[in-house]
Amino acid sequence: MTESNDSQQKLEQLIHRTLRELPPRKAPRTLEMRVLREIERRNAPASSSVAFTSWPLVGRAAFILVCIAMAKLSLVATSWGASRVLEALRFIPLNWVIGVLVFAAAMYAALFSLGAIAYRTLSIER
Amino acid sequence: MRSYQDMVFSTAARLTGNDAQAEDISQQAFLKAYENFEQLRTSPTAGGWLKTVVTRMAFNHLYRYRNRWRFFSDLPRNENEDEDVEPDFEAPDTLLAELDTAERFALIERELAQLPRHQRVPLVLYHFDDLSYLEIAEQLGISLAKVKTDILRGRRALAKALETKRVTAS
Numbered sequence: 001m002t003e004s005n006d007s008q009q010k011l012e013q014l015i016h017r018t019l020r021e022l023p024p025r026k027a028p029r030t031l032e033m034r035v036l037r038e039i040e041r042r043n044a045p046a047s048s049s050v051a052f053t054s055w056p057l058v059g060r061a062a063f064i065l066v067c068i069a070m071a072k073l074s075l076v077a078t079s080w081g082a083s084r085v086l087e088a089l090r091f092i093p094l095n096w097v098i099g100v101l102v103f104a105a106a107m108y109a110a111l112f113s114l115g116a117i118a119y120r121t122l123s124i125e126r
Numbered sequence: 127m128r129s130y131q132d133m134v135f136s137t138a139a140r141l142t143g144n145d146a147q148a149e150d151i152s153q154q155a156f157l158k159a160y161e162n163f164e165q166l167r168t169s170p171t172a173g174g175w176l177k178t179v180v181t182r183m184a185f186n187h188l189y190r191y192r193n194r195w196r197f198f199s200d201l202p203r204n205e206n207e208d209e210d211v212e213p214d215f216e217a218p219d220t221l222l223a224e225l226d227t228a229e230r231f232a233l234i235e236r237e238l239a240q241l242p243r244h245q246r247v248p249l250v251l252y253h254f255d256d257l258s259y260l261e262i263a264e265q266l267g268i269s270l271a272k273v274k275t276d277i278l279r280g281r282r283a284l285a286k287a288l289e290t291k292r293v294t295a296s
Contacts, residue, residue, distance in 0.1 A: 008278065015281045018288075019238070019253045022231055027135035028149055032128070035156045042157075 134180045140250045141184040143239035155180040237287040245280030
């Protein structure tokens with residue numbers, strides 16, 4: 001055995017002794033509390049899973065009113081938008097409309113292909 | 127949980143070298159144990175299971191960007207880099223024996239945590255977990271030669287740092 005091997009072995013034994021005599025580190029007091037709190041949080045029912053019938057009365061009434069208002073607003077907006085589009089289409093030649101639709105479809109297909117190629121190149125082949 | 131929390135925290139803290147990260151990892155390990163509580167409740171190997179889980183979680187945390195790290199670590203290097211070019215360190219018989227026990231333990235833990243990650247992790251796996259060089263190389267996905275070099279350099283750095291503290295303290 002060479003002198004270098006001897007000194008390396010001596011160093012290994014010294015470090016082994018030094019590290020093995022260390023007692024386990026004391027876990028912080030907060031650890032137990034954090035774990036218990038997280039378990040409690042996980043076991044509590046999520047707000048989204050609480051039945052509508054068990055909501056407070058004011059909350060249920062407000063929710064119904066908001067839903068009605070939004071439904072009415074979307075109906076008005078849709079009918080207004082549709083009438084405007086139909087009005088505008090009367091002045092646009094049919095060929096243009098078809099051209100725009102074909103262009104949009106081609107762009108969609110091109111982007112889809114690029115995305116698929118990029119995924120295969122960058123992710124799967126890694 | 128109380129019986130295992132020091133062991134779990136120690137494992138995570140020594141691998142990561144960071145108490146805050148170790149606490150996060152320990153929390154995740156105990157939550158995983160909670161998910162498997164039915165199996166672990168009567169298992170005599172619950173401690174070993176927890177140790178394996180916390181070690182794996184610490185690895186995941188440390189090597190989240192393992193592929194990128196491995197890519198750089200596998201770049202062609204200087205031929206002599208892996209060779210033992212440093213002069214031998216003449217190890218003393220004991221380290222910090224003149225300090226009182228608590229102070230000595232605290233100093234060793236602090237110096238261990240300050241080692242660079244690529245030296246600390248294999249050193250901890252070798253000396254605390256009794257893994258062989260080959261097992262460490264497989265777990266970390268690096269070459270056997272690199273594991274040996276990193277552990278040797280880690281030992282030297284730790285012994286030198288502790289020697290310096292002894293001189294400063296005396």
